[in-house]
Amino acid sequence: MPGRKMSDGIQERIKRLILDRRLAPGAALPTETDLMALLGVSRNSVREALKALQAMGIVEIRHGFGTYVGPMSLAPLVEGLSFRTVVGHYQGRDSLLELLELREAVETGLVARVVGRIPEEDLALLAGLVDRMRAEAEKEDVHAETDRAFHLALYRALGNDLLSELLDAFWDAFHRVRTDLAERHQDPRVTWRQHHEILDAVRSGDAAGAEDAVRRHFDDIRRRLATAARSHH
Structure with missing residues (x-):
């Protein structure tokens, strides 16, 4: 474990360097040689630490060009959540339901707060997305990206x-895993109607109604997941 502790220590020092120099995402980091001199460690130690930081999205290694401050995205969280959910599923846990309940807890806790705060242009965007859902439902398939755009705009x-990125990460992880683990899809007309109900409550200033509409939406997904799970046993 000494090697692991040393690598962790180098990672922390590189992160401190980024903070101390106020380096923004996309900014160039010192070269490997300069980092070796600054940190007093070997090239292999620097490379190992940079690879670990790249896996976290903190740095980005562009081979032939250098190392840069990473985008600080939540992509590693999505990968971790997705894989953890799949592993849990094959261990017999209701891990997809757990991920759904995480999304539900966040969204039902937030929707009442947006009532009365959404600007007209965003309400118009949400209305356009609901109209798109209706058109897609008539063709028997509400596109996942339309659903994603609605929840982000809301x-x-x-x-x-950070909240927007986290909501998007939860959405991405859930839909990525659901494609693999749950074959049963919602009636697209139900999907459209439920999002229409959420928008109507938000637009009319009904905070309690908006929360109820979001909860009904998640309750329906939960029932379909339960039905799909029973059909697999």
């Missing part, structure tokens, strides 16, 4: 970038 008025 909470954008909160002005919290």
